[in-house]
Amino acid sequence: DTAVSQTPKYLVTQMGNDKSIKCEQNLGHDTMYWYKQDSKKFLKIMFSYNNKELIINETVPNRFSPKSPDKAHLNLHINSLELGDSAVYFCASSQAFKGFGDYNEQFFGPGTRLTVL
Amino acid sequence: AQSVAQPEDQVNVAEGNPLTVKCTYSVSGNPYLFWYVQYPNRGLQFLLKYITGDNLVKGSYGFEAEFNKSQTSFHLKKPSALVSDSALYFCAVRDQGRGSTLGRLYFGRGTQLTVWP
Numbered sequence: 001d002t003a004v005s006q007t008p009k010y011l012v013t014q015m016g017n018d019k020s021i022k023c024e025q026n027l028g029h030d031t032m033y034w035y036k037q038d039s040k041k042f043l044k045i046m047f048s049y050n051n052k053e054l055i056i057n058e059t060v061p062n063r064f065s066p067k068s069p070d071k072a073h074l075n076l077h078i079n080s081l082e083l084g085d086s087a088v089y090f091c092a093s094s095q096a097f098k099g100f101g102d103y104n105e106q107f108f109g110p111g112t113r114l115t116v117l
Numbered sequence: 118a119q120s121v122a123q124p125e126d127q128v129n130v131a132e133g134n135p136l137t138v139k140c141t142y143s144v145s146g147n148p149y150l151f152w153y154v155q156y157p158n159r160g161l162q163f164l165l166k167y168i169t170g171d172n173l174v175k176g177s178y179g180f181e182a183e184f185n186k187s188q189t190s191f192h193l194k195k196p197s198a199l200v201s202d203s204a205l206y207f208c209a210v211r212d213q214g215r216g217s218t219l220g221r222l223y224f225g226r227g228t229q230l231t232v233w234p
Contacts (some may be wrong), residue, residue, distance in 0.1 A: 004160070041205060043161075043224040056221060090160055103149045103168040103211070106222065108160035 003027050004109040006091050012115045013081055021076045021112045023091030031055070032074035033092040033106065034066060043090070049074050050096070081116045088113050119144045119212045123225035130198045130232055138193040138228045140208030149211040150191040151222070152182055156204045164206075167191060178202070198232045205229050 004025045013019055025032060033056075034046040048056035049068040063079045074091060091109040120143045130136045142148055149168055153161040165176025167184045175181045182193045191208060208225040 041155075041227045043207065043227075045221055048221075092161075103166065105151060105163040105166055106161075107163070108153075110160045111158075 004091055004093055004107050006089075006109040006112050008112060009110065010113050010115075012117065014117055015081055015083060017081050018077070018079045019081060019114070020078070021089055021091075021114075023074045023076070023109055025072055025091075025093040025107070025109075027093055027095075027107060029093040029095050029107070030071055031094050031096040032068065032071070033094075034074065034076050035090040035092060035108075037088040037090060037111070039087070047074075047076075078114075081114075083116050086114055086116045119210055119221070119223045121208050121210050121223055121225035123206075123208055123228045125228050126226070127229045127231070130230070132200050132232050132234050133197050136195050136198040136202070136230065136232070138206050138208075138230060140191045140193065140225060141189050142191060142208070142210045143189065144210050144212055146212065150182075150184060151209040151211065152176065152180070152191075152193050153207045153209060153224075154204045155207065155227070161207065164193070198230075200232050200234055203230055203232050 007022050031050045033048045035043050037043050046060050047066040051071050052068045065077045068074045088111045090111045092106040094104045094106040096104050122141045151166045152164040154164055155161050164180050165174050167174045172184045180195050184191050205227045207227050209222050211222045
């Protein structure tokens with residue numbers, strides 16, 4: 001059973017298009033995250049949702065919009081894709097609450113490799 | 118500001134030899150420290166963490182790490198390397214969330230470990 005799953009695994013699209021990446025976790029965690037890994041493998045937090053509430057919103061262009069329909073799902077929608085958006089996007093989850101549980105490890109999905117042409 | 122440094126981009130070691138992957142950190146307050154491993158085209162997998170207590174932490178696959186507060190280090194070690202240990206290793210530090218916020222996980226730039234037969 002996959003703990004954190006993402007779809008699609010690969011996404012190739014043209015500049016200017018809109019695309020979505022879906023993430024689901026079956027671990028019963030309260031908090032989910034989106035990370036971006038660039039071509040040099042650097043990982044940076046983008047967003048975090050705690051029980052459907054946006055908790056962390058890093059300096060990310062507003063073309064990126066996360067949506068959490070329930071605490072097991074966190075989707076990432078990207079409008080007007082640009083070349084610089086090409087990266088691997090990782091979803092993660094952990095059992096953490098506001099101000100508590102930061103010591104719990106995060107479980108990562110397999111990643112979505114986005115290529116913008 | 119919170120940060121993590123992994124001073125070596127690459128570590129090469131012969132199978133059977135001990136390995137060390139270095140990590141130093143900077144964080145305000147008490148740190149939560151983590152090691153993750155990333156195999157090619159895969160998501161990150163949790164290896165071990167330091168929260169409090171014993172400075173020597175044991176984790177998955179025979180790895181361990183030593184927390185050194187005075188040197189602000191958290192080096193990853195294994196007494197006898199295996200070829201299958203070859204992967205990208207990330208050190209991460211999490212600051213502690215307060216009130217309505219969650220702590221963020223800050224990653225180092227990763228160290229590529231290669232174990233040759």
